[in-house]
Amino acid sequence: MVLAPGYEDLQFEPPSAGSYQLPSMGEAADGLILNTLGNAGRLHDYLGDKATVLSFIFTTCNDVNGCPLATYVMSGVQKAVLKDPDLVDQVRIVSFSFDPEKDTPSVLGRYGDQFRAEGFDWEFLTTASEDALRPTLDAYDQWVIRDYDEEGNYLGTMSHILRVYLIDSDRRIRNIYSTSYLHADTVVNDLRTLLMQ
Amino acid sequence: MSRIFIAALGFLMMAVAPVTLADETCMSPYMAKIVGQEDYVYIWTLGMEGVGDGEDKLVTVDVNPDSKTYGEVVHSLSVGGRNEAHHSGLTDDRRYLWASGLDTSKIFIFDIYTDPAQPRLHREIDDFVAKTGGIVGPHTNYALPGRMLITGLSNNRDHGGRTGMAEYTNDGDFITSVWMPTDDNLQGAVKSGNYADGYGYDARALPRRNVLVTSSFTGWNNYMMNLGKMMGDPEAMKRFGNTVVIWDLHARTPKKVLDVPGAPLELRCAWGSRSNYCFTTTALTSKIWLIYEDDAGEWQAKAVADIGDASKIPLPVDISISADDNHLWVNTWNDGLVRLFDISDPHAPEQVFEKRIGEQINMVSQSWDGERVYFTSSLLANWDKTESGGEDDVQYFKLYNWDGATLTPQFSLDFVEMGLGSPHQMRFGAHALYGKAPAKTGHDDMAAR
Numbered sequence: 001m002v003l004a005p006g007y008e009d010l011q012f013e014p015p016s017a018g019s020y021q022l023p024s025m026g027e028a029a030d031g032l033i034l035n036t037l038g039n040a041g042r043l044h045d046y047l048g049d050k051a052t053v054l055s056f057i058f059t060t061c062n063d064v065n066g067c068p069l070a071t072y073v074m075s076g077v078q079k080a081v082l083k084d085p086d087l088v089d090q091v092r093i094v095s096f097s098f099d100p101e102k103d104t105p106s107v108l109g110r111y112g113d114q115f116r117a118e119g120f121d122w123e124f125l126t127t128a129s130e131d132a133l134r135p136t137l138d139a140y141d142q143w144v145i146r147d148y149d150e151e152g153n154y155l156g157t158m159s160h161i162l163r164v165y166l167i168d169s170d171r172r173i174r175n176i177y178s179t180s181y182l183h184a185d186t187v188v189n190d191l192r193t194l195l196m197q
Numbered sequence: 198m199s200r201i202f203i204a205a206l207g208f209l210m211m212a213v214a215p216v217t218l219a220d221e222t223c224m225s226p227y228m229a230k231i232v233g234q235e236d237y238v239y240i241w242t243l244g245m246e247g248v249g250d251g252e253d254k255l256v257t258v259d260v261n262p263d264s265k266t267y268g269e270v271v272h273s274l275s276v277g278g279r280n281e282a283h284h285s286g287l288t289d290d291r292r293y294l295w296a297s298g299l300d301t302s303k304i305f306i307f308d309i310y311t312d313p314a315q316p317r318l319h320r321e322i323d324d325f326v327a328k329t330g331g332i333v334g335p336h337t338n339y340a341l342p343g344r345m346l347i348t349g350l351s352n353n354r355d356h357g358g359r360t361g362m363a364e365y366t367n368d369g370d371f372i373t374s375v376w377m378p379t380d381d382n383l384q385g386a387v388k389s390g391n392y393a394d395g396y397g398y399d400a401r402a403l404p405r406r407n408v409l410v411t412s413s414f415t416g417w418n419n420y421m422m423n424l425g426k427m428m429g430d431p432e433a434m435k436r437f438g439n440t441v442v443i444w445d446l447h448a449r450t451p452k453k454v455l456d457v458p459g460a461p462l463e464l465r466c467a468w469g470s471r472s473n474y475c476f477t478t479t480a481l482t483s484k485i486w487l488i489y490e491d492d493a494g495e496w497q498a499k500a501v502a503d504i505g506d507a508s509k510i511p512l513p514v515d516i517s518i519s520a521d522d523n524h525l526w527v528n529t530w531n532d533g534l535v536r537l538f539d540i541s542d543p544h545a546p547e548q549v550f551e552k553r554i555g556e557q558i559n560m561v562s563q564s565w566d567g568e569r570v571y572f573t574s575s576l577l578a579n580w581d582k583t584e585s586g587g588e589d590d591v592q593y594f595k596l597y598n599w600d601g602a603t604l605t606p607q608f609s610l611d612f613v614e615m616g617l618g619s620p621h622q623m624r625f626g627a628h629a630l631y632g633k634a635p636a637k638t639g640h641d642d643m644a645a646r
Contacts, residue, residue, distance in 0.1 A: 002470075005405060012407040020448030023373040025344065025366050141343065141367060143290055145632040159632065161229070161290045163343060176343030178227055178289060180404050186447065 004065040006073045010185045017192035022174040028054070028167045031136030033096070033125040036109035043096070043136065046123050048171045050092045051194050053077060053187060055164040056142045058099035059111045065179050066162050071095065071115060073164075076184030078120050081191070090195055097126040098144055099158070100133055140165065168194050223465055223517055223562065225340035226404055227289045229630060232565040236261045237271075237313060237626040240594055241285040241296040242618045243578055249616030250275050253282035255296060255307055255316055256617055257626075258594060258610065260569075268596075268608035270615065272315045276305050281421070281578060285622045286338030288345060288367045291630050293319060295345055296622075297335035299577075300421060302326050304335055304347070306369050313626045320369045326353050329363040329374040333417055337399050343367060348400045351417035358396040358416035358436055364449075377411070378442060378451040386442070390456030396438030401464040401475055402446055408496070409446040410475050410488055412461040413438020424580040437481060441488055443496040455498040457486050464488075465518040465525070467543070472522055474543050480514070483507035485527070487543050502538060502546040505529060514576065515560040519567050524549075528558045530576050535561065535604070552604050554597075556589045557582055562623045563599070570597050570604065574612075575619035592619045 005011070030044040046052065055074060061067035074093050081087045095112070097103035103111075103126045112124035127133040137144060145159040164182055166175040175190055238260050244252040257272035280298020287294055292310040297303070304322040311317065325335055325347075334350035344367060349360035361376035378386040379395035386393070396413030403410070414420070415437045419427055427433045439458040442451050459482030466475035474489035485502040504527055505511040511529035518525050518540075525538045525546065535558065537550035560573045572595045575581055582589035592612040597604040612620050 011405050014407065015445050015448040015450070020445075020450060021373070023364075025372055026370055141290070143292065178342035180227055181342045 004069050004179045004182070006069050006076075006179075006183045010183055014185060014189050017189050018196040020193065022166070022190060022193055022197075024168075025173040025176065028165065028171045028173050029136065029139030031139065032127060032132040034105050034128055036105050036112060036124050036126075038105040040128070043094075043125070044171065046092065046094050046125065047167055048169060050090055050121070050169060051191050052092045052094055052167045053164060053191070054094045054096060054140075054167055056096050056098050056137070056140065056160075056162075058097050058158065059103050059107060060099065061158075066160070069179060069182065070162060070164055073182050073184050073187065074122070075115055077187050077191075078115075078117055078122060080184060080188045082117060082120060084188075084192075087188075087191060087195065091121070091191055093120075093122040095122070095124050096136070097124070098133060098137055098142065098160070100127045100129055166190050166194070225286075225289065226402065226468075227342050228287060228340050229289075229291045230565060231625050231627045231630070233627075234261055235564060235569075235625040235627050236264070238562070238571060238594070239285070239294055239307075239309065239316065239624045239626055240573060240620045241282050241622045241624075242612065242620045243282040243575060244275075244279040245578075245592070245613070245618045246279075248613055248618055251618075252276060252278055253280050253298065254618065255294070255305075256594075256612075256620065257314065257316060259314075260571075260596065268610075270610065270617070273617065274307070274316055274318065276318065276321075279578070283577070283621055284336050284338060285624055286345070287340060287624055289340040289342060290367070291626075293367065294624055295338035295347075297338060297347065299334045299336065299350060299417070302333050302335055304338070304369075309626055310631045313628050313631065322365070322369055325363070328371040329361065332361045332363055332374060334360070334420070335363075336397070336414075339400050339402075341402070344372060346400060348397050348411065350397060350414055350420065356417040358394065358413070358419075358438060360395065360397040360416070362397065362400065362411070362449075373449075375449055377413075378454055383454070384451050386451035387453045389453055392439040392456050392458070393454045394438055394440050396440060398438065398460075398462055399464045399477075401466045403466050403473065403475070404446065405470070406473055406490065407446045408473075408490075409444035409449070410464050410466065411442045411444065412457070412464050412477050413440045413442075414460055414462060414480075420577055421579060424577075425584070441477065441486075441498055443488075453496055455488065455496065457488075457498050458482065459484065461486060462514065463516050465516055467518065467522040468520060469522050472543075476516065476518065476525060476540070476543070478504060478513040478516055478527060480512055481510075483511050483513055483529075485525070485538065485546055489543065499544075501544055502548070504536065505532065505534070514558070517561045517563050517570075519563070520565050524567070526561045526563065526570065528554075528561050528572070530557055530559055533558050535570075535572065550602075550604075554595060555593055556591045560620075560622055562625070564625075568599055569607075570599050571595070571623050572597070573620040573623060575621055578619070581619065592617075594620050594623075 057067035252275040281300035285296035332349035398414035459479030461477040
């Protein structure tokens with residue numbers, strides 16, 4: 001197993017924040033959500049007031065270069081943002097589950113408690129059902145294949161392309177990260193670039 | 198036991214294959230890859246007047262030897278005209294195949310995941326020139342995370358070689374464009390030699406070094422001109438690219454312009470975690486060039502091998518690097534040969550094999566394990582050997598097996614006889630990429646898991 005670059009030190013000097021553009025890739029879609037208290041709402045309730053890093057995960061994911069990577073990198077982003085007074089009140093992380101069956105609000109709440117630093121704006125969101133989830137996954141091009149055995153029983157695992165979205169305070173997508181691209185230093189650099197524009 | 202193994206960095210096909218930073222040897226490192234038996238080869242095919250419907254088309258060939266339709270065209274989808282069909286590429290999730298036309302600057306986006314055996318046209322981009330601010334001739338369709346990078350060959354002001362690159366979302370929405378650095382506007386890049394011509398052709402990324410590499414060919418005026426006429430025109434022959442550009446991949450800003458005279462075409466970067474280099478070949482001077490990061494961290498270019506006898510103009514076209522970075526297939530259009538170079542020392546490639554495949558050989562694609570090597574013919578509509586009265590203007594798709602010493606033919610399809618046209622770029626498809634078994638064979642073991 002080759003670990004993704006996000007687990008290691010960045011192997012290059014990144015371009016300085018603000019020295020490059022992050023052109024809009026379109027509007028960030030809305031969708032139905034449940035927060036960890038079980039309250040219903042919309043994804044847009046968590047987008048629009050801050051620069052937001054949105055990742056799609058499920059808590060039982062065991063591929064080291066999948067959801068655990070996303071959460072590891074988000075922890076690194078959290079750590080860097082907490083140290084930067086210019087960023088700390090301007091950034092939110094959202095981890096959005098695509099397994100409403102297992103990732104109930106309470107399960108996701110306990111999962112989030114393991115990673116969220118006190119006072120940091122890291123939200124964990126799920127949905128009430130597959131039907132509620134599907135439009136959001138489609139809108140974010142988050143293609144998921146559920147794994148079934150030969151009798152058609154769901155095995156509890158899923159195949160998917162890791163995607164993490166950088167969304168500005170106007171709810172526009174400004175970057176998309178995948179496994180070989182996702183790194184905390186890169187994301188923080190992009191956050192600084194966004195907030196300088 | 199599963200016969201298809203698919204993996205990608207970040208693509209969670211569990212317990213099937215080691216995750217690597219690679220694709221089946223020549224495509225984007227951001228992409229899911231097929232490391233076992235591919236089911237289909239999708240061939241972006243240039244329409245020929247008087248051959249079938251005469252239209253450009255995406256031809257799907259079944260290449261799974263366990264299939265009842267092995268070696269047969271199982272689907273053909275015409276796009277309504279001729280566009281100078283040339284290159285194609287897959288999105289990072291491999292759900293869509295982008296195929297572009299050098300003449301009309303149209304891009305056709307095919308859905309290949311709903312039914313991998315029967316691609317369908319998902320979207321057509323017909324405003325590429327306007328959206329990009331004048332880029333003409335979309336060439337390389339290259340996957341970046343959640344988006345496609347499209348290199349151009351020309352521009353709408355003089356139809357010469359100055360050009361740029363564009364980015365689109367995977368859905369086909371325009372994001373941005375950037376022009377290649379020129380003497381007039383280096384955009385902060387360092388001009389390291391004699392040239393900063395602003396020409397474009399291919400692009401490849403080395404994410405671990407935050408590097409994007411681009412090469413340079415020629416503009417619409419030349420690539421749409423009759424080959425004999427162009428070669429007899431000294432002024433036209435001056436208008437070929439002489440540069441490779443090193444870019445900051447993340448910022449999409451040019452950093453260094455390298456002299457690589459003689460039209461450097463295809464770029465192939467090494468896969469090894471410490472292999473910070475790429476290869477290209479020059480069409481006019483018939484050399485292999487190494488683009489590499491030196492010990493001081495500076496990117497350099499140097500000619501490292503001759504391809505045949507340059508005075509006979511072999512005209513190297515497509516190249517294909519092996520997954521272990523040890524070998525490079527090199528096709529030469531003019532003499533119909535494929536040559537294999539040992540590149541285990543990238544600074545001193547040595548030719549170790551050659552075989553005649555057929556007239557006007559062009560593209561080469563190999564499976565991840567290197568055991569299957571596919572070839573197509575055709576260069577450009579106005580460059581192919583049409584004046585031979587058909588004798589040399591052959592159009593084919595061929596599969597050979599490679600055992601490390603010999604290329605053994607498996608099947609050959611005559612694209613003229615079949616009424617299809619001139620086959621160009623090949624891309625692989627597999628049902629297992631989408632968690633599906635092929636309906637027509639019903640093999641339960643085809644899935645990736």
